[in-house]
Amino acid sequence: MIRLTRRYRFSSAHRLHAAQLSDSENRDVYGKCNNPFGHGHNYTVEVSVRGPLDEATGLVVDLQALDALVRERVVDAFDHKDLNRQAPEFAATPPTTENLAIVIRDRLLAGWGDTFSAGGTGLERIRIYETKRNIFEVNGKS
């Protein structure tokens, strides 16, 4: 088994605010991330895929297919967008980077079977760098 990790980048705006909390609680929990006008980040996403080596080609994954999947389902959906107002998953859920990691994982898994044949390559891990100091990870399986 071999693992491939490929990096993607996108830039988005977001505001952290939980509907279930009061305004005062929101300020306590999120600090300046609760700024009502939002703020933004350059996100770096690492998509890790694992699978057996194709003996003839010496490749573990079709990079063009992976790029197409990530671009269509993730980068085009979030790049230069306001996550709160333009991504349906965050209409009622705070767009923390934790939730963003889960959403990216679920979006990729939803299209995985159409892109990669059964029994072959699997999604191992999603890692997001919110900034150079804050990094979030979820495993590939729900």
Next chain:
Amino acid sequence: MIRLTRRYRFSSAHRLHAAQLSDSENRDVYGKCNNPFGHGHNYTVEVSVRGPLDEATGLVVDLQALDALVRERVVDAFDHKDLNRQAPEFAATPPTTENLAIVIRDRLLAGWGDTFSAGGTGLERIRIYETKRNIFEVNGKS
């Protein structure tokens, strides 16, 4: 003469839209940066200062004073803010990173004389990394 460069970071949202252009022209000029809901970036700012060495201390600049100046006039003003709606300079001017570099330079120059004595350390250059691929610079003097 010695030059010191110190790095700062902040995260902001912005939308690129020029009042003097039509909607169609705005989309042509700014592309996806014209998205009406805005997007965001992690900006890295390098502030370069030049000056003579203080022979007794072996220092070119009082770092605590520089940090206070940059924090008060730049980082606190822009970090976790929406540049279009929360920074007065961008009420009518598009918050391109070019304009952001000029605004940061002018904000620092406005407070320079109160922080550093005349004839000593000068502001040499402002450099901003909008992303890892796009870097903008202005000289310290208007």
Next chain:
Amino acid sequence: MIRLTRRYRFSSAHRLHAAQLSDSENRDVYGKCNNPFGHGHNYTVEVSVRGPLDEATGLVVDLQALDALVRERVVDAFDHKDLNRQAPEFAATPPTTENLAIVIRDRLLAGWGDTFSAGGTGLERIRIYETKRNIFEVNGKS
């Protein structure tokens, strides 16, 4: 389960010298790191925490609490210090980065229960970059 990794930095001096070895053996084992006057490093420490997502806030860990714990027990203890002479753990133990990783893990575990409630977030891993080429890791549980 989600993992958060947060980066911290500190700069320290140290000298590698094992009390159980002769001077000649120390020079053989540690090379120039055995220099009697010591030398120093900028250490980068990655603290990885795992836990369930808080559904209301979308957060996996209270970052302010984590920062306070790491600052009080690790950064303040080691930053701009001489590890051999100013950190009690290294009075008789050589301050290799391996041992430093273990000490940081144990210092965080000692304060963990007061910071994070039982059953929730756990310490997954400590990783230290001694230089860009040498990286050390220990798991969170002793």
Next chain:
Amino acid sequence: MIRLTRRYRFSSAHRLHAAQLSDSENRDVYGKCNNPFGHGHNYTVEVSVRGPLDEATGLVVDLQALDALVRERVVDAFDHKDLNRQAPEFAATPPTTENLAIVIRDRLLAGWGDTFSAGGTGLERIRIYETKRNIFEVNGKS
């Protein structure tokens, strides 16, 4: 148990071409990497070693021995070489970075027993950065 990761670099040329595929299939599978004149990369290799701590020295591995092993069996074999024509493993196998990771792992394992005593330090993982965006990993055991 402690893990040490140490980074090495080398620069090589390669051409991706599978003997089992037709010329047209090769162009489809490898794209511009199938260019008959080859191209090249700066590879960064991370060698991760795990083992118990030597209590006297506080070290997990003899770095000089590890460096000698990696230099003799990997860096000297591949640095400033054409992988297709100068590395025997790639005479009939396409030098994808996936295969390169496996070859490096096997070369290190072949010399491991002569360098490190039984029961002690083990090879945990090989990771190669082909570029900043493409990263490949294999576990240490075949």
Next chain:
Amino acid sequence: MIRLTRRYRFSSAHRLHAAQLSDSENRDVYGKCNNPFGHGHNYTVEVSVRGPLDEATGLVVDLQALDALVRERVVDAFDHKDLNRQAPEFAATPPTTENLAIVIRDRLLAGWGDTFSAGGTGLERIRIYETKRNIFEVNGKS
């Protein structure tokens, strides 16, 4: 005046060999870079452009036009190519990174007038990272 620096990447193979020198002199001058089978690098190129700010748009340069110019004249010409055999400038000239910097500068200047209007944006500097340790620069004007 504002300066914009934009980063591009390509991977190429090359062999250093000067026609005017004997084989023995070539080995002395270029060391392992004279390996007859060649080797390769991931090059990072920074293109720095200077110009006045467009007051209406707040932009210093049309990034799409710059990207098109660099892609057509530089990246497409060198990426996944063997510089000695596939770039006409290096048919008789050794493809050192020094010469590569000059060739890139001259290729961009040759197309500059068709892309950017007279009196406006100028090419300030080309910088190439051959590896993380070796960086080469030429000014924009011949």
Next chain:
Amino acid sequence: MIRLTRRYRFSSAHRLHAAQLSDSENRDVYGKCNNPFGHGHNYTVEVSVRGPLDEATGLVVDLQALDALVRERVVDAFDHKDLNRQAPEFAATPPTTENLAIVIRDRLLAGWGDTFSAGGTGLERIRIYETKRNIFEVNGKS
């Protein structure tokens, strides 16, 4: 004219303390860098050299000669050393990174004429990264 920048690294301990200042003034000026037991850094030094291109070889500088000069006069003198106690220039002068930049420049200039022929390659600039946030530069000529 072409410029080459080459990076070197060394790790040292130092303590900032000015003989001309009182203990209290030293604590005010240097803060925690005045810690009597010292602390340390991984320094990255960039040595920038400019000169004409050698037409036959396509090289601007003999890298082996430059490496030998920097290793003998800088890296060997400072790596894994205590700057205050093991570098003669800092016996009475505080080893700030500003002063370190000047000392490195002067050490290289002292050996320059024996390494590089007159009229040819010149030392353009010394840049030191004390940490990722603090960078110091001096020009090559005194």
